[in-house]
Amino acid sequence: MFILREMISFLPPLLEGAWITIMVSVVAYVLALAVGLMFGLARLSQFWPVRWAAAAYVQFFRGTPLLLQLFFIYYVLPYGGIVLTPFASGVMGLTINYSAYMAEVFRSGIQAIPRGQWVAARSLGMSRRLLMRRIILPQAIRIVIPALGNFFVSIFKDSALVSVITMRDLMFSGELLASATFKHFEIFTMVAVIYFVISYPMAKLMEYVEARLDTSRSRFGGKPA
Amino acid sequence: MEVEISAPSGPPILKFEGVSKSYGPLKVLRDVTLEIRTGEVVCIIGPSGAGKSTLLACVNHLESIDAGTIYFEGQPVYRYLRNGRVVSDPERRIEQIRAEIGMVFQSFNLFPHLTALGNIIEAPIHVRREPPKAARERGLALLGKVGLSDKTDAYPHQLSGGQQQRVAIARALAMQPKLMLFDEATSALDPELVGEVLRVMRELAGEGMTMVVVTHEMDFARDVADRVVFMADGMVVEEGLPEILFSKPGNPRTRQFLQTVLNRNGRSEAQN
Numbered sequence A: 001m002f003i004l005r006e007m008i009s010f011l012p013p014l015l016e017g018a019w020i021t022i023m024v025s026v027v028a029y030v031l032a033l034a035v036g037l038m039f040g041l042a043r044l045s046q047f048w049p050v051r052w053a054a055a056a057y058v059q060f061f062r063g064t065p066l067l068l069q070l071f072f073i074y075y076v077l078p079y080g081g082i083v084l085t086p087f088a089s090g091v092m093g094l095t096i097n098y099s100a101y102m103a104e105v106f107r108s109g110i111q112a113i114p115r116g117q118w119v120a121a122r123s124l125g126m127s128r129r130l131l132m133r134r135i136i137l138p139q140a141i142r143i144v145i146p147a148l149g150n151f152f153v154s155i156f157k158d159s160a161l162v163s164v165i166t167m168r169d170l171m172f173s174g175e176l177l178a179s180a181t182f183k184h185f186e187i188f189t190m191v192a193v194i195y196f197v198i199s200y201p202m203a204k205l206m207e208y209v210e211a212r213l214d215t216s217r218s219r220f221g222g223k224p225a
Numbered sequence B: 001m002e003v004e005i006s007a008p009s010g011p012p013i014l015k016f017e018g019v020s021k022s023y024g025p026l027k028v029l030r031d032v033t034l035e036i037r038t039g040e041v042v043c044i045i046g047p048s049g050a051g052k053s054t055l056l057a058c059v060n061h062l063e064s065i066d067a068g069t070i071y072f073e074g075q076p077v078y079r080y081l082r083n084g085r086v087v088s089d090p091e092r093r094i095e096q097i098r099a100e101i102g103m104v105f106q107s108f109n110l111f112p113h114l115t116a117l118g119n120i121i122e123a124p125i126h127v128r129r130e131p132p133k134a135a136r137e138r139g140l141a142l143l144g145k146v147g148l149s150d151k152t153d154a155y156p157h158q159l160s161g162g163q164q165q166r167v168a169i170a171r172a173l174a175m176q177p178k179l180m181l182f183d184e185a186t187s188a189l190d191p192e193l194v195g196e197v198l199r200v201m202r203e204l205a206g207e208g209m210t211m212v213v214v215t216h217e218m219d220f221a222r223d224v225a226d227r228v229v230f231m232a233d234g235m236v237v238e239e240g241l242p243e244i245l246f247s248k249p250g251n252p253r254t255r256q257f258l259q260t261v262l263n264r265n266g267r268s269e270a271q272n
């Protein structure tokens, strides 16, 4: 009984940490979507320098560890006069890292649209911009929604890494409590349970969305009735 | 050149002059010279691989050419020589020309995320910047014209091939084009659906639309075309009035092609 009461007393700081974790994940996810779309489009630009720069971005940030990227932002950028809060550093690191992966997802979604769609749109006099916005992206986004949804679950879990740059997220709060109380088992079990309680319903939600999209997928490229 | 014998003889709207194009080592168009006059219906026939689709794609610069000049409404377009210098039209100008030229594809290429009406009004609203209300009204009228008034809100996957192709024709017409290109518009259709699409095309021809039609439907070419062009190996082998070209082809290649096609058609009709 004493243990239970003790665990309940751990809960408030952990939930505070969980809130930070959620905030970091959501902000980084939304930013990564925008940045990822931008680089995904840039990868398909008609201008080779743009294409090349986007490819370099994608390759570089997928090819180096997220943890190292976080260290660079938090510990190295200050030497260049750029000092960011732990929160901003964490968001920036996750955004950069995830946008590199998302860029590839957007690119492959766009390239999955049949050539006939481009040809038809261009033959109607649409500019590249217009046909991208009105014809290609609406179809491509439906294709990549499941993949992008799964990224949210994984950004949520990867956000635990931001604890190493002293952000008081769920992970960091757990570490603090544990080193103060030496109740490693109880505290890290609680941390795990909180991560799971949040991520599991999200994963289920993604499965549901995916299933829904699959049934409406027949809308696209299906054989004529 | 026996241009004067073709019935409608408005001003030339489209002209190919010595046009050549290669894909790598493969010569797809060889020194093609061809003129289309306003109001004319020209059918292009020829074996697969002759370069017919490529020729149509060059008309609205979906493909570029390596040599020669294309004229639209008397003006050289896309890429041409002026005062001894090569001039390239800006993207804007190319898009404007494309907006004037309707194109219908073998595979329909409707936009699957838009309804029938949505497909039709998309370009008028976003390319021509027509008020949505006016575009909708004209779109509805066009759906009526192609016999699909009851399919306004249907998505492409809910339509048969023949219905999809009629929507595609309406989509092209919604831009009020000066010229319509058809690339084997009925080749992907089940035999029983070919008629409804050809009917719409005939009607369009009857209204005086200028049309360039790549087709294997020899009956359509014979009845509707003002002029038939036979292409093979990237060349215009022979052109002329349909009654003449079909009954007394001057070139042995034309004769051979017509024989195989008409035989094949005869056989499949016998089977049906």
Ligand SMILES: Nc1ncnc2c1ncn2[C@@H]1O[C@H](COP(=O)(O)OP(=O)(O)O)[C@@H](O)[C@H]1O
Residues within 6 Å of the ligand: B023, B026, B028, B046, B047, B048, B049, B050, B051, B052, B053, B054, B055
């Ligand atoms: N994008 C391309 N790249 C390479 N070769 C092509 C391409 N498009 C067409 N071809 C080739 O060009 C030739 C003419 O093709 P096409 O114009 O489609 O002929 P048709 O429509 O008369 O059947 C064919 O040999 C075809 O394989």
Ligand SMILES: [Mg+2]
Residues within 6 Å of the ligand: B052, B053, B054, B183, B184
């Ligand atoms: Mg073809």
